[in-house]
Amino acid sequence: MNTEPSIRTASPGFAWRFCLALGLLLGSNLAQAWGLSDVIAGIARHSTGEARFTEIKYLSALDQPLRVQGEVQFTPPDHLQRKVTSPYSETMTVAGGMLTLQREGEKPRELALDDSPAMAAFVTAFLATLAGDQALLETHYDLALSGDESAWSIDLTPRDKKLAKRVTLIRVAGAGQRLHSFETQQGNGDRSVMLFSLLAR
Amino acid sequence: MRIPLLVAWLAVLGLAAGWLTMHLKPATDLTAFLPAQASAEHAMLLDELRDGATTRLILIAIEGADSEVLAAASKQFATSLQSRSELRRIDNGQRGDDDRLLSLALAQRYLLTPNDVSQRLSEQGLHTALRARLRDLGSAMEMAVKDLLPVDPTHETLAVLDNWRPSNEPSRRHGVWFDASGRRALLVAETVAPGFDLDGQAAIVTALQTTFDRELRQSAAAELSLLMTGPGPFGVRLRDTTQFEAQLFSTVAVAVLLLLLWLIYRSVPLLLYGGLPLASGMLAALLSVQLLFGGIHGITLAFGATLLGVAIDYPLHLFSHRSAAESAVQGVRQIWPTLRLGVLSTCIAYLTLLLSDFPGLAQLGLFTVVGLLVAAASTRWLLPRLLDRPRQDVAQGMALHWQRCLRQARLPTYLLGLLAAAAMMVLAIGYKGLWQNDLAALTPVSAELQQADSELRQALGAAELRHLLLVEAGDQETVLQRCEQLATELQPLIEQGQLRGLDQPARYLPSLASQQARQSAIPEPATLRRNLAVASAGMPFRDKLFEPFLADAAAARRATPVTAGTYEGTFIAGQLNALLKPFAKGWRALLPLQGVEDVDVVNTAIKGWPGVRLVDLKSESEAMVARFRGETLSRIGLAFLAIAMLAAWGLPRRRWLNVLMPVLATVLVEAALFRLAGIQLTLFHLISLMLVGGIVLDYALFFNRDVPDEKQQTRTLHAISVCCVSTLTVFGILALSEIPVLRAIGVTVAAGVLIGYLLSALTAVGEARLQPDDNASTKTQ
Numbered sequence: 017m018n019t020e021p022s023i024r025t026a027s028p029g030f031a032w033r034f035c036l037a038l039g040l041l042l043g044s045n046l047a048q049a050w051g052l053s054d055v056i057a058g059i060a061r062h063s064t065g066e067a068r069f070t071e072i073k074y075l076s077a078l079d080q081p082l083r084v085q086g087e088v089q090f091t092p093p094d095h096l097q098r099k100v101t102s103p104y105s106e107t108m109t110v111a112g113g114m115l116t117l118q119r120e121g122e123k124p125r126e127l128a129l130d131d132s133p134a135m136a137a138f139v140t141a142f143l144a145t146l147a148g149d150q151a152l153l154e155t156h157y158d159l160a161l162s163g164d165e166s167a168w169s170i171d172l173t174p175r176d177k178k179l180a181k182r183v184t185l186i187r188v189a190g191a192g193q194r195l196h197s198f199e200t201q202q203g204n205g206d207r208s209v210m211l212f213s214l215l216a217r
Numbered sequence: 218m219r220i221p222l223l224v225a226w227l228a229v230l231g232l233a234a235g236w237l238t239m240h241l242k243p244a245t246d247l248t249a250f251l252p253a254q255a256s257a258e259h260a261m262l263l264d265e266l267r268d269g270a271t272t273r274l275i276l277i278a279i280e281g282a283d284s285e286v287l288a289a290a291s292k293q294f295a296t297s298l299q300s301r302s303e304l305r306r307i308d309n310g311q312r313g314d315d316d317r318l319l320s321l322a323l324a325q326r327y328l329l330t331p332n333d334v335s336q337r338l339s340e341q342g343l344h345t346a347l348r349a350r351l352r353d354l355g356s357a358m359e360m361a362v363k364d365l366l367p368v369d370p371t372h373e374t375l376a377v378l379d380n381w382r383p384s385n386e387p388s389r390r391h392g393v394w395f396d397a398s399g400r401r402a403l404l405v406a407e408t409v410a411p412g413f414d415l416d417g418q419a420a421i422v423t424a425l426q427t428t429f430d431r432e433l434r435q436s437a438a439a440e441l442s443l444l445m446t447g448p449g450p451f452g453v454r455l456r457d458t459t460q461f462e463a464q465l466f467s468t469v470a471v472a473v474l475l476l477l478l479w480l481i482y483r484s485v486p487l488l489l490y491g492g493l494p495l496a497s498g499m500l501a502a503l504l505s506v507q508l509l510f511g512g513i514h515g516i517t518l519a520f521g522a523t524l525l526g527v528a529i530d531y532p533l534h535l536f537s538h539r540s541a542a543e544s545a546v547q548g549v550r551q552i553w554p555t556l557r558l559g560v561l562s563t564c565i566a567y568l569t570l571l572l573s574d575f576p577g578l579a580q581l582g583l584f585t586v587v588g589l590l591v592a593a594a595s596t597r598w599l600l601p602r603l604l605d606r607p608r609q610d611v612a613q614g615m616a617l618h619w620q621r622c623l624r625q626a627r628l629p630t631y632l633l634g635l636l637a638a639a640a641m642m643v644l645a646i647g648y649k650g651l652w653q654n655d656l657a658a659l660t661p662v663s664a665e666l667q668q669a670d671s672e673l674r675q676a677l678g679a680a681e682l683r684h685l686l687l688v689e690a691g692d693q694e695t696v697l698q699r700c701e702q703l704a705t706e707l708q709p710l711i712e713q714g715q716l717r718g719l720d721q722p723a724r725y726l727p728s729l730a731s732q733q734a735r736q737s738a739i740p741e742p743a744t745l746r747r748n749l750a751v752a753s754a755g756m757p758f759r760d761k762l763f764e765p766f767l768a769d770a771a772a773a774r775r776a777t778p779v780t781a782g783t784y785e786g787t788f789i790a791g792q793l794n795a796l797l798k799p800f801a802k803g804w805r806a807l808l809p810l811q812g813v814e815d816v817d818v819v820n821t822a823i824k825g826w827p828g829v830r831l832v833d834l835k836s837e838s839e840a841m842v843a844r845f846r847g848e849t850l851s852r853i854g855l856a857f858l859a860i861a862m863l864a865a866w867g868l869p870r871r872r873w874l875n876v877l878m879p880v881l882a883t884v885l886v887e888a889a890l891f892r893l894a895g896i897q898l899t900l901f902h903l904i905s906l907m908l909v910g911g912i913v914l915d916y917a918l919f920f921n922r923d924v925p926d927e928k929q930q931t932r933t934l935h936a937i938s939v940c941c942v943s944t945l946t947v948f949g950i951l952a953l954s955e956i957p958v959l960r961a962i963g964v965t966v967a968a969g970v971l972i973g974y975l976l977s978a979l980t981a982v983g984e985a986r987l988q989p990d991d992n993a994s995t996k997t998q
Contacts, residue, residue, distance in 0.1 A: 077363065108358075114389055114390060135361045
């Protein structure tokens with residue numbers, strides 16, 4: 017299991033690499049070829065199938081971070097299964113705009129994404145990223161790419177003002193065609209990071 | 218003299234028609250089917266059938282695109298209808314759009330929760346809840362449930378909201394209801410206007426369609442379409458198509474009839490005059506019912522207009538019996554005794570209806586008696602004054618030939634008896650399936666729409682209301698308590714599959730007793746705080762996170778209980794009104810049961826409960842129709858006896874059997890034929906058979922009268938034949954209609970008239986010779 021904390025926005029190493037990459041890219045012909053659409057298309061090429069994940073949540077309601085692990089399985093364009101295996105087991109399915117949560121010994125709970133705009137924003141961004149649906153992403157978010165092909169990140173800022181107060185930033189980061197992490201920052205300071213290993217067959 | 222009379226006649230008709238247009242408003246409700254002193258149960262049933270909540274539902278589907286587009290359309294449609302005053306509510310399954318309900322559920326959660334409060338707020342209950350909340354935070358639901366966490370960690374608010382949702386609501390996609398295939402987005406609208414208020418329903422149906430066309434059809438890329446079913450839309454549609462077809466077919470029928478009559482009589486004025494007695498009778502009938510009853514039932518109008526069809530024949534008799542030898546004013550005296558006997562006998566039959574307890578039948582009686590008398594009287598005293606003397610008899614050539622044919626084919630009268638007996642055997646053996654008592658069969662909808670409706674009902678879990686539990690008691694609190702107990706009592710039936718579900722008012726308004734029980738089940742503040750501390754031990758919840766929860770729970774212990782007034786202005790107020798109503802002896806709750814497998818099982822379950830009983834709306838309404846029909850039949854039976862006595866007294870001995878047997882045989886044979894063909898008889902068939910009886914009675918009277926000479930006999934045959942052909946034409950054309958009601962009337966009358974004509978013609982014993990004592994047939998006056 018890969019749980020290396022690959023993304024740390026304030027990392028000096030990252031900035032250094034960024035600058036170097038930028039310089040290199042500016043000087044090469046490839047620079048014009050590589051861009052937002054390549055990154056997003058690249059993610060989509062490898063997003064189908066199963067991957068392990070670790071999610072760490074820093075929530076104001078809690079004294080300490082929450083940490084869950086499991087597997088995600090994505091079927092384009094918008095079907096997602098997120099299975100938590102540790103420290104407990106539950107299965108969440110997203111399909112047709114509905115989110116279903118199944119826990120052992122309980123009746124499945126069903127929520128429409130629409131029921132909560134903040135949740136919808138998060139899930140939609142995640143699904144659209146995996147599906148490589150740049151158009152859909154751009155209807156809801158302002159997209160900003162940074163980094164180079166070997167280490168990039170895309171910042172998603174909600175276009176909707178009201179939503180932007182709740183979800184301030186979603187950051188997708190990775191390297192090459194691999195998605196490494198998916199981070200969400202909320203207006204109240206809550207933050208969560210999902211780290212992926214081997215989002216490929 | 219002639220022109221002023223015609224002008225005056227037309228003027229009177231015009232005035233009457235004008236007054237009626239302004240004042241006549243047929244009632245479309247079902248009270249016509251009930252006896253005046255109907256029982257309370259029937260009154261309730263009627264209430265429920267008329268304006269129960271289920272009659273106000275419009276089931277809506279949006280189709281024609283993928284589920285995402287449909288969901289967006291559903292949301293937009295619901296939003297634009299939200300503020301319409303004609304709708305009590307519009308529901309597409311979307312959550313959270315009603316902030317009032319959300320805050321109500323939040324505020325009253327501990328009084329309204331369906332859960333066991335003491336269990337939920339115990340150490341164990343809280344521990345389970347907190348563990349689940351922690352997992353919620355670890356899931357994608359985090360953002361949806363986080364705000365509720367400090368206030369309501371056990372999620373009672375959600376339990377309350379869930380409890381208010383329909384018990385078997387359809388699955389959702391993209392946040393709104395869909396059918397299983399995902400090709401139809403589903404919505405439910407509840408109208409303010411009851412289902413029987415067709416004008417109100419028509420306005421709403423139009424408004425929905427217009428809104429849809431304006432807001433969705435053009436804007437969306439896909440070709441979306443709107444499907445609406447339910448009692449209201451069906452009623453509106455049925456009314457429109459029936460009106461359209463009835464108008465179309467009667468226009469065609471009248472046109473063909475006029476052409477036919479012109480071919481026979483070769484006179485245009487006659488065609489106009491021929492309609493005057495019927496028009497006079499119809500208007501007089503309408504006026505009398507309107508004035509005496511202060512209103513008219515829709516079925517009186519429909520049935521009455523059918524029964525008055527016999528009056529078309531009156532002027533035809535007059536026309537065919539004219540001769541060059543005498544004026545029409547003199548000639549009418551020749552046929553009047555026979556005509557009068559026919560009219561009076563028919564009137565006696567309908568007079569028996571007038572004395573009925575059923576307002577619908579009483580009105581029908583008055584309508585037909587007045588209509589027939591006026592039509593006959595105007596044929597006798599007014600119409601002849603308009604007529605010229607013809608240059609020659611119309612009854613010639615073909616009529617003479619036909620007369621010879623009939624004479625050679627004469628049948629013995631006892632054959633009629635045999636036929637009648639055979640028909641009665643068929644009817645007696647097959648009596649069980651003879652009648653169609655389903656009210657819906659009287660106002661049927663196309664199979665296609667019915668299919669769509671049952672699909673939507675299935676998908677929306679909005680079953681057709683059939684079984685109801687009535688819970689009655691002196692006060693509201695007792696009723697609510699009993700409802701709660703009943704719901705618990707019947708729960709096993711639901712689990713065993715004997716029952717799909719039930720609704721009851723305490724779902725929205727728990728009894729005071731159970732609200733107070735919940736209040737006292739909330740632990741004291743100190744205990745609750747301790748429970749919470751124990752429950753959350755070892756969990757990473759921030760210190761003092763749940764202070765709002767503790768404060769709310771403490772406040773709920775002393776809160777004012779929820780009353781019906783709490784829901785004022787929300788859709789729940791409407792639901793509650795439909796399920797819980799005051800009545801003369803206190804309060805009554807209506808508990809709609811869905812998917813009852815076996816009525817006996819339910820009856821056993823409610824045995825011994827005071828003030829609780831099961832009502833089967835379908836069988837009740839069928840029984841209602843059956844009683845209505847039984848009343849009609851028994852009165853017709855009485856009438857037939859009266860007519861038989863009248864005939865026996867008024868006709869020469871040999872003749873009265875010849876007059877009555879064709880009538881009896883025709884009606885019985887036709888009913889038997891229907892039975893053999895597997896066609897179940899509705900009230901419309903019955904009324905049509907009554908019309909057949911009246912017409913055939915006239916035929917038989919004319920066929921069996923003695924006339925002065927051969928020529929007059931030919932004229933009589935001509936007259937009856939023209940009558941028969943006219944009736945066959947008009948009702949034969951009606952029989953081609955797609956609308957079951959029109960077809961039923963058309964087929965029954967056309968076939969009956971043909972059978973009756975043949976039977977009475979072939980057994981006629983009327984003689985043509987000069988008899989000094991020809992008054993024998995006129996003694997009845």
